[in-house]
Amino acid sequence: MYFSKELLDSSSRMRQRWEDEVKKAVAKWPDQKEDWTTVSSLDIKRLYTPEDIKDLKFDEDIGYPGQYPFIRGNQVTGYRGKFWTFRMFSGFGSAYDTNQRWHQLLKAGQTGLSTAFDFPTLMGYDTDDPKARGECGKCGVAIDTLEDFMVLVDGVPMDKITTSMTINPPATALWAMYCAAAEIKGIPLTKIGGTIQNDMLKEFIAQKTLMCPPEPSVKLISDTVEFGTKFVPRWNTISISGYHIREAGSTAVQELAFTLRDGMEYVEDVLKRKGLDVDTFAPRLSFFFNSHIDFFEEIAKLRAARRIWAKAMRDRYKAKDERSWWMRFHTQTAGCSLTAQQPYNNVVRTATEALAAVLGGTQSLHTNSLDEVWCLPTDHAVEIALRTQQIIAEETGAANTIDPLAGSYFVEALTNEMEQQAWDYIHKIDDMGGMVAAIDKGFPQMELADAAYKFQRQIDSNEKIMVGVNKYVTEDEQEIPLLDIDDAIETQQIERLNAVRRKRDDKAAKKSLNDLKDACKKGENVMPYCIEAVKNLCSVQEICDVYREVYGEFRDPAMY
Amino acid sequence: MEITKKVRGGDVRAATRLIRNLEDRIPHAKDTIKHIFSHTGKAHVIGFTGSPGAGKSTMIDSVVAELRKRDKTVGVLLVDPTSPFTGGAILGDRIRMQRHALDPGVFVRSLATRGALGGLSKAVGDAIHVMDAMGKDYVIVETVGTGQQEVDIINHAHTVVVVLVPGMGDEIQAIKAGILEIADVFVINKADRDGAGKLYRELVYMLSMVDEFPGGWKPPIIRAENIFDADSFQRSLDELTNTIGQHYQNLIDKGLLGDRIRRKAVLELNEALLAAILDPVLTKLVESGEMKEMTEKLLKKETDPYTLAEMIASRYLVMPAE
Amino acid sequence: MAKRKLRIMVAKPGLDGHDRGARVLARCFRDAGYETIYTGCHQTPEQIAAAAIQEDIDCVGLSCMSGAHKYLFPECVKQIRALGGDDIQIIGGGIIPKQDYQLLYDAGLKGIFTPGITLDDIVAWINENIVPNVKE
Structure with missing residues (x-):
């Protein structure tokens, strides 16, 4: 027991007295509203006391940093040795444009790179495919072949800087380009570090960047895990993402539960398909969470996530290496919490969310820019967002001590409650036969659609407040400068692509694509074949077309 | 009539509008049907039924692709439920068929049940x-996937395909509830899943209990797998398409x-008579307010529905003396 | 005898899969009593146009979050008109900066809906501005 019986008894007496006082006070001055809930509609009590965490066991449930259950973080020294990585997601226009933005961010004190690709690249299409019309460079950088990639990483010290690439269905192709680029620059694969998002389950659940059906998609991911474990040991081959699940409208608990269950699905597939020992690959699994506007709910979510994962890895998958029990994660503040109205308010929202992520113990952080509701961020807006992190790190004192909210009656009780609700979801999905089966039934998709619809209705009825949207609305609109992507980029990119096609050794390119196809059919690991193909200047689409041909194309069943 | 000519000429806009007028029960649409009726009866009508999530739409999508390869034209009707609370509907099955959107040989139309009595709208x-009447070689109907509609499909289709998938838990129940009687072809979708073998054996067992099949057609069971190999999935679809054709031929050969x-004629006559x-x-009773009065009487228990119905019937129905 | 039902299509042209808004809208339209056809993500303007014609749609709602609306929305209008859908109203929503409004109105969009608008506002707008495109 966390508290002595005497203390709980006296707490109970004091609470009764307080409750009587509350009744009287409320009779005189009623509460402003009836329901006090989190942004995800979890009920919150007026006050938390020792009685709310009376069953907590300090050694098993809380403990110390760097020790099971890791609720207080993986690092024994917290942020004192090293702050979280300031990692701003960026990418737009051509490879050249993005490369310039990267150099500017590194100069401004950013400590890791993070790549946003444009939609054709994200979906595995070349810029000149009819489906790609109008999209080139709009939401990120356009990459068709290794030639573009070499421009992207020009002057980037690939052995010193870690790079994160937000890429999913074509992850094998883009990671192959990173590996090939390193080789060309004379940097061994053992020296490069970074992350590919490479999490298809959350695409089926939430973001809908779709290519092949779930089963072969998971197989491709297991290929990268195996290849990374054997040849690129500093690479995180998957970033199991709750971010998009949350952005698609889930609650905090759903984000927590579905993300962790996704992670378990990947672990199970690698164990089953590749026969690797869990401790050889589990330490390289990484996660990616959203930090939304409800301050304590987010902190509790991140703390609960670490504890659930530690338990699952130790007890469910029998991992023995402590590093397998660690949950390492990147966090991004919530894009969906930002408002188009009164956009400067977004700076305040982002700062609050960033602080929650830090108090929740994130290893890496992206802060959104105030204009991201409207467009890709302008240079100035990105700078403010980066400075927000730097102010939290250097001025606020939030990094002084480890897990400062531990022991708070409220935060511990909320952490417990969210963990319990997440396990309920996880067991439900287990009963369905795992996450692929649950997705097949449309279960997580339906849960999200329900939650998103409910939230929109709560906003429409003023049950939940968004400042500037349904309260404190102003008539005069604040104009902010927006970044406009030049439509001419598309033509230039198509010219570049055509030039590559003219100059490459077509026979070698075709042969490497055929080899890749055979590997797919035989169930071999595709990574060595992908690297060969990109070196022969095969395009992202050519590689993805092989997958589509062999594994079939998946279309969103869009269940309701 | 202009519209008849257009529909018979395969005009999609005219046809979809006519369907809408029929859904909305616009009187003149009925007149058009009168003109069209004599030109129908050429298409092979196939019904796809099975529980929601069994993969009916995906299956239909692939059958359509296969029929197109064989140069056949296809019409597809996708039925989704109307919300009983709002009268609205989300018609989402089209999503799986959008790859045929640009093919003039395929016409896909979604319909809401609109709470039609007797199931299928x-x-x-x-x-x-x-x-x-548009001249489609095949008309494929996808049912909602729940309840009475599953059985009603037989009144409209020449060939009924029942799609089952392992692991949904309710397949066997569905079979017991009458699906077995209406099925001409069974498809076990995702047959590489756990539980597919059990489902297959259950089906075989249940079919073995049937003494005699009409026309000697014992419903074949086709297993569709798609994991890791689009080719093998396509092969099972070829098999399904061939089997559907064989079933139709068997109906013709055996005079069934x-x-x-x-x-279907009996059903339609019934419905038309009712209408x-x-x-x-009903229109008269509602407009005159008599309906309301009668309802009040019922509520007060002053009379009973049968007495009222007999009274109304004797007012409007003049039966010729025998 | 029965009232005409509005037939509305919610479509997502382009490659962006952020369908939260589109799906919330489709449910909202169902709850408003419309028959709502949802095409799913990743549709080309040609596919959207063909579906709108085949389904006898009164109003097509386009959703785009990727910034490609300047190309995709006008192209959808063009394709729908090319197939003879002259009486189909087209509206658009998503992340659309003010500076692009005129271009989209000029291209033939009847309404533009951006973040912050309520579902009820959209339904009210449709009830006021969209009538079933059948004569009788």
Whole structure:
């Protein structure tokens, strides 16, 4: 027991007295509203006391940093040795444009790179495919072949800087380009570090960047895990993402539960398909969470996530290496919490969310820019967002001590409650036969659609407040400068692509694509074949077309 | 009539509008059906049924692709439920068929049930006629996937395909509830899943309990797998398409096609009679306020529904003396 | 005898899969009593146009979050008109900066809906501005 019986008894007496006082006070001055809930509609009590965490066991449930259950973080020294990585997601226009933005961010004190690709690249299409019309460079950088990639990483010290690439269905192709680029620059694969998002389950659940059906998609991911474990040991081959699940409208608990269950699905597939020992690959699994506007709910979510994962890895998958029990994660503040109205308010929202992520113990952080509701961020807006992190790190004192909210009656009780609700979801999905089966039934998709619809209705009825949207609305609109992507980029990119096609050794390119196809059919690991193909200047689409041909194309069943 | 000519010429806009008028029960649409009716009866009508999530739409999508390869034209009717609370509907099955959107040989039309009595919306029966009159070689109907509609499909289709998937938990129940009787072809979708073997054995067992099949057609069971190999999935779809064709041929050879057509004719006559006799009476009763008065009387227990019905019937129905 | 039902299509042209808004809208339209056809993500303007014609749609709602609306929305209008859908109203929503409004109105969009608008506002707008495109 966390508290002595005497203390709980006296707490109970004091609470009764307080409750009587509350009744009287409320009779005189009623509460402003009836329901006090989190942004995800979890009920919150007026006050938390020792009685709310009376069953907590300090050694098993809380403990110390760097020790099971890791609720207080993986690092024994917290942020004192090293702050979280300031990692701003960026990418737009051509490879050249993005490369310039990267150099500017590194100069401004950013400590890791993070790549946003444009939609054709994200979906595995070349810029000149009819489906790609109008999209080139709009939401990120356009990459068709290794030639573009070499421009992207020009002057980037690939052995010193870690790079994160937000890429999913074509992850094998883009990671192959990173590996090939390193080789060309004379940097061994053992020296490069970074992350590919490479999490298809959350695409089926939430973001809908779709290519092949779930089963072969998971197989491709297991290929990268195996290849990374054997040849690129500093690479995180998957970033199991709750971010998009949350952005698609889930609650905090759903984000927590579905993300962790996704992670378990990947672990199970690698164990089953590749026969690797869990401790050889589990330490390289990484996660990616959203930090939304409800301050304590987010902190509790991140703390609960670490504890659930530690338990699952130790007890469910029998991992023995402590590093397998660690949950390492990147966090991004919530894009969906930002408002188009009164956009400067977004700076305040982002700062609050960033602080929650830090108090929740994130290893890496992206802060959104105030204009991201409207467009890709302008240079100035990105700078403010980066400075927000730097102010939290250097001025606020939030990094002084480890897990400062531990022991708070409220935060511990909320952490417990969210963990319990997440396990309920996880067991439900287990009963369905795992996450692929649950997705097949449309279960997580339906849960999200329900939650998103409910939230929109709560906003429409003023049950939940968004400042500037349904309260404190102003008539005069604040104009902010927006970044406009030049439509001419598309033509230039198509010219570049055509030039590559003219100059490459077509026979070698075709042969490497055929080899890749055979590997797919035989169930071999595709990574060595992908690297060969990109070196022969095969395009992202050519590689993805092989997958589509062999594994079939998946279309969103869009269940309701 | 202009519209008849257009529909018979395969004009999609005219056809979809006619279907809409039939759904909305616009009187002149009925007149058009009268003109079209004599030009129907050429298409092979296939019904796809099975529980929601069994993969009916995906299956239909692939059958359509296969039929197109064989140069056949196809009409597809997708039925989704109307919300009983709002009268609205989300018609989402089209998503799986959008790759055929640009093919002029494929016409896909979504319909809401609109709470039609007796299951399949009455408009579906009419819409089949419209697509048939357009000259489509095949008309495929996808049912909602729950309840009575599953069994009603037999009144409209020449060939009924029942799609099952392992692991849903309720397949065997569905079979027991009457699906077995209406199935001409079974498909076990995702047959590489755990539980597919059990489902297959259950089906075989249940079919073995049947003494005699009409026309000697014992419903074949096709297993569709798709994991890791689009080719093998396509092969099972070829098999399904061939089997559907064989079933139709068997109906013709054994002289059973007439029975199916007769069944639909009886149903349609019933529905048309109901519409022709009941609708005008109901309209009158509602407009005159008599309906409300009668309801009040019922609430006060002053009379009973049978007495009222007999009274109304004797007012409007003049039975010729025998 | 029965009232005309509005037939509305919610479509997502382009490659962006952010369908939260589109799906919330489709449910909202169902709850408003419309028959709502949802095409799913990743549709080309040609596919959207063909579907709108085949389904006898009164109003097509386009959703785009990727910034490609300047190309995709006008192209959808063009394709729908090319197939003879002259009486189909087209509206658009998503992340659309003010500076692009005129271009989209000029291209033939009847309404533009951006973040912050309520579902009820959209339904009210449709009830006021969209009528079933059938004569009788």
